[in-house]
Amino acid sequence: MNNLFADLPTDLPEELVEVLAENKHVRIERIVSTGHASPDDFWYDQDKTEWVVVLKGEAKLLFEGDDGPVHMRPGDYINIPAHRKHRVEWTKPDDPTIWLAVHYDD
Amino acid sequence: MNNLFADLPTDLPEELVEVLAENKHVRIERIVSTGHASPDDFWYDQDKTEWVVVLKGEAKLLFEGDDGPVHMRPGDYINIPAHRKHRVEWTKPDDPTIWLAVHYDD
Numbered sequence: 327m328n329n330l331f332a333d334l335p336t337d338l339p340e341e342l343v344e345v346l347a348e349n350k351h352v353r354i355e356r357i358v359s360t361g362h363a364s365p366d367d368f369w370y371d372q373d374k375t376e377w378v379v380v381l382k383g384e385a386k387l388l389f390e391g392d393d394g395p396v397h398m399r400p401g402d403y404i405n406i407p408a409h410r411k412h413r414v415e416w417t418k419p420d421d422p423t424i425w426l427a428v429h430y431d432d
Numbered sequence: 433m434n435n436l437f438a439d440l441p442t443d444l445p446e447e448l449v450e451v452l453a454e455n456k457h458v459r460i461e462r463i464v465s466t467g468h469a470s471p472d473d474f475w476y477d478q479d480k481t482e483w484v485v486v487l488k489g490e491a492k493l494l495f496e497g498d499d500g501p502v503h504m505r506p507g508d509y510i511n512i513p514a515h516r517k518h519r520v521e522w523t524k525p526d527d528p529t530i531w532l533a534v535h536y537d538d
Binding site for chain 2: 327328329330331332346347349351352354375377379381396398399400401402403404405426428430431432
């Protein structure tokens with residue numbers, strides 16, 4: 327048994343993505359961000375649908391064409407259709423933001 | 433956007449299972465238990481693999497053939513292979529235990 331809130335790195339130069347389970351249809355990831363955001367002008371454009379929840383910390387997620395980002399706090403979840411372009415505008419700078427992401431085929 | 437920790441029923445005669453996302457390969461559920469356990473002699477025997485995490489509360493999960501249950505606390509997660517028989521022996525009686533379960537095909 328493992329714990330989503332354990333083994334948090336104290337120094338995190340880049341966002342940390344760990345695959346918790348994976349097969350041909352599904353990939354479950356823990357993502358840890360500490361102030362990280364997507365590079366300027368970068369948009370995720372993914373082949374799989376992504377169901378994602380913020381479990382600790384805070385993040386702002388921007389979808390292409392929207393006026394402003396969605397501010398996600400602990401427990402907030404979104405289902406992102408495949409190829410719906412989005413980017414991480416902001417994550418909380420001082421404490422780790424922990425995401426759980428489930429990428430799955432339609 | 434929805435929140436995993438919102439809309440908790442105050443009175444919960446039976447375990448509450450809500451499907452958050454579903455397609456032919458994957459089903460993501462929020463499960464809320466308050467003192468609920470599997471019926472005597474009942475074992476889950478599932479066609480899909482189940483990745484499951486306790487996000488709030490506590491639970492004891494027993495796998496067939498094991499000497500005793502696994503005590504799960506917030507953040508603890510387990511990947512349960514298809515047809516690995518298991519049962520919920522106990523959940524915390526006073527507060528809701530919130531599980532997130534991802535059922536997926538191999």
